Amino acid sequence: MRQILVRWAVSAIPVLFIVSLLTFLLTALIPGDPGRTILGQTADPDKVAAMNEALGVNRPLPVRYWDWLKGAVTGDLGDSITSSVSVSGQVGDRLAVTLSLIAGAFIVTGLVGVTCGVFSALKGGWLGRLIDGTAMLGMAIPVYWFALVLSMVFAVKLRLFPAIGYTPFSQSPGKWFMGLVLPVMALGLSCAAPVAKQTRNGVLSELGRDYVRALRARGFAERTIIVKHVLRNAAAPIITVLGIVVVGMFGGSVLIENVFAMPGLGGLAVSAAAGQDITTMQGVAVVFTVFVIVVNLVIEVLYALVNPKVRTR
Numbered sequence: 001m002r003q004i005l006v007r008w009a010v011s012a013i014p015v016l017f018i019v020s021l022l023t024f025l026l027t028a029l030i031p032g033d034p035g036r037t038i039l040g041q042t043a044d045p046d047k048v049a050a051m052n053e054a055l056g057v058n059r060p061l062p063v064r065y066w067d068w069l070k071g072a073v074t075g076d077l078g079d080s081i082t083s084s085v086s087v088s089g090q091v092g093d094r095l096a097v098t099l100s101l102i103a104g105a106f107i108v109t110g111l112v113g114v115t116c117g118v119f120s121a122l123k124g125g126w127l128g129r130l131i132d133g134t135a136m137l138g139m140a141i142p143v144y145w146f147a148l149v150l151s152m153v154f155a156v157k158l159r160l161f162p163a164i165g166y167t168p169f170s171q172s173p174g175k176w177f178m179g180l181v182l183p184v185m186a187l188g189l190s191c192a193a194p195v196a197k198q199t200r201n202g203v204l205s206e207l208g209r210d211y212v213r214a215l216r217a218r219g220f221a222e223r224t225i226i227v228k229h230v231l232r233n234a235a236a237p238i239i240t241v242l243g244i245v246v247v248g249m250f251g252g253s254v255l256i257e258n259v260f261a262m263p264g265l266g267g268l269a270v271s272a273a274a275g276q277d278i279t280t281m282q283g284v285a286v287v288f289t290v291f292v293i294v295v296n297l298v299i300e301v302l303y304a305l306v307n308p309k310v311r312t313r
Helices: 002-028 034-039 045-055 061-073 087-123 125-140 143-157 173-207 210-217 222-233 235-259 265-274 278-306 308-312
Strands: none
Touching: 002 061, 002 278, 034 045, 061 278, 087 125, 087 173, 087 222, 087 235, 087 265, 087 278, 125 173, 143 173, 143 235, 173 222, 173 235, 210 222, 222 235, 235 265, 235 278, 265 278
């Protein structure tokens, strides 16, 4: 386990550096003028130039990146160009929203995906084909379209859940839960399809092995065979798909947060891009990268738990 943590730490530092550098360069190359965006398209050119000078966007790119990097190492992601508010503060205020959405969606994806995959492999017949068809349909439907349908049916028509907004858990746990139901279901169910497909394939492959027939011949209960042996042996590829799905959720959360008007990191990224707020876009990109690196660490740890050989590599 210690080797896994060391490998993770060694690989995380260059990944963070490369992502932050590429993000900085790409955002800096976006056409537009931050000063004119702030002052308006009809602003006096001298005032626009003075604003850009005050914002520091006229300095050489290496100097600007180095100044940002020195602050980022200590947790200071700089100040927003358009509002002069601390980017770290904005990220901290919105972090709970995005983490609540992704954590809930991950639970839904894991439960629905694995359960449907196991049932499809065990039952077969029309039920298996129905689950497979539903999984394929889930992979084909865009997540934002599914979110709009859920909002229209359960929020607008049936009025069971709020259509937009987010209530902090500390303010009202009940309203927090109700406000997350539709966003979590939209993101989680959309991502469950590949997990169900991989689970079905893995379980079917394991069910045909000799040890399963031997366990059945010795009188082991079918549930014990599936849970303690088949799923454990089929877990590695399922974990891989779950890791890929979670990484994709960070991109999907941007769409979901905008559909349901949730004040998360996705909404912050969209507003920063619209206002050409380079510093804020840089900060959000780095935070998302940290999430992805942590997810990869969790995957490595889970591999080690289900496959002892990984611990000795």
